[in-house]
Amino acid sequence: DVKVTQSSRYLVKRTGEKVFLECVQDMDHENMFWYRQDPGLGLRLIYFSYDVKMKEKGDIPEGYSVSREKKERFSLILESASTNQTSMYLCASSSGTGDCGFGNGTRLTVT
Amino acid sequence: AQSVTQLDSQVPVFEEAPVELRCNYSSSVSVYLFWYVQYPNQGLQLLLKYLSGSTLVKGINGFEAEFNKSQTSFHLRKPSVHISDTAEYFCAVSKYSSASKIIFGSGTRLSIRP
Numbered sequence: 001d002v003k004v005t006q007s008s009r010y011l012v013k014r015t016g017e018k019v020f021l022e023c024v025q026d027m028d029h030e031n032m033f034w035y036r037q038d039p040g041l042g043l044r045l046i047y048f049s050y051d052v053k054m055k056e057k058g059d060i061p062e063g064y065s066v067s068r069e070k071k072e073r074f075s076l077i078l079e080s081a082s083t084n085q086t087s088m089y090l091c092a093s094s095s096g097t098g099d100c101g102f103g104n105g106t107r108l109t110v111t
Numbered sequence: 112a113q114s115v116t117q118l119d120s121q122v123p124v125f126e127e128a129p130v131e132l133r134c135n136y137s138s139s140v141s142v143y144l145f146w147y148v149q150y151p152n153q154g155l156q157l158l159l160k161y162l163s164g165s166t167l168v169k170g171i172n173g174f175e176a177e178f179n180k181s182q183t184s185f186h187l188r189k190p191s192v193h194i195s196d197t198a199e200y201f202c203a204v205s206k207y208s209s210a211s212k213i214i215f216g217s218g219t220r221l222s223i224r225p
Contacts, residue, residue, distance in 0.1 A: 016154060031210060040120065042201060042217035043155075050210035058212065090155070096209030097162055102155040 003027070006091050006103035013110050019078040021106050023091030029101075031094045032074040034058075034066065036087040037105070043090065049074055081110045113138045113204045117216035124192055125224050132187040134202030136154045141207035144185040146176055147215075150198045159183065159199070172196065197223050 007022035025032065031050050035043040035058075042074040045058030055066050063085060067075045074093075077087055089106050092100040118133040136142065146158040159170025166178040176187045185202060202216040 033213065035215070040217065042117075043215035045212055045214060047204070048212050059214075092155075092213075094213065097143065097160075099157050099160050100147075100155075100213060104154045 004091055004093055004101050004103040006089075006106050008106050009104065011106060011108045013078075013081050013088070013108065015082060015086065015110060017078075017081050017110075019081050019108065019110075021076040021078075021089055021091075023074045023076070024072050025074075025091075025101070025104055026072065026089070027093060027101065028071065029093040029095055030071070030075035030088070031096075032068065033092040033094070033100065034064075034076045035090045037090055037093065038087055048078065078108075081108075083110050086110045113142060113206060113212070113214045115202050115204050115214055115216035117202055117219050119219050120217065121220045121222065123157065123222045123224060126194055127191045129190050130188065130192050130221065132189050132200050132202075134185045134187065136183050136202070136204045136218060138183075138204060138206070143205050143207060144176075144178060145203040145205075145213070146170065146174070146185075146187050147201045147203060149201065149218075151162050155201065155219075158187070182205065192221070194223050194225065196221060 001028045034046045049055045049068045065077045091103040094100040112139045116135045144161040147155045148158045161178045169175045199218045205211045205213040
């Protein structure tokens with residue numbers, strides 16, 4: 001089974017802070033993803049990485065950036081956190097056939 | 112670009128009744144299709160997937176889905192639901208490529224009444 005580990009289960013940050021969400025996978029997958037999950041909106045793709053140092057914007061990249069320096073690690077960065085970024089953040093990784101393994105999520109609250 | 116529409120945000124059914132959760136997708140290229148399930152307070156897990164071949168796909172927990180290319184649909188079905196099937200179900204699509212985004216629908220909340 002794919003194991004995807006997100007470093008924090010809960011985070012509380014203040015408006016304007018720089019926030020780092022970390023994700024590690026142990027399956028040597030090329031593809032990694034960051035989604036946010038909000039009630040009624042499903043999972044919305046923030047960023048996608050298909051290889052080390054390669055990234056592609058998803059549907060809602062504004063206010064976020066990502067870093068992938070090593071194959072197993074994919075970081076999501078909120079440059080200046082805002083209250084509308086309060087959400088559940090999910091990291092996932094996949095092989096070429098697309099089925100994902102997901103982390104347990106980080107519930108971020110920005111006050 | 113790919114997109115997914117889940118037509119029902121909530122589906123209430125009685126225990127042991129059949130259920131169908133609807134999913135339609137949009138894509139100009141060949142796709143892979145998926146259904147994921149999220150049980151209360153748990154992470155997402157893969158229920159089933161269509162990559163190629165037979166259009167009827169069987170998954171875990173007695174669920175199945177049928178790929179219909181002409182109607183661009185991938186509806187999820189179960190002939191008899193149990194209380195334990197209470198969860199949120201997500202349909203997802205990705206391009207026929209090893210390096211492709213996976214796009215999810217907005218989810219359908221299945222609630223089972225005794």
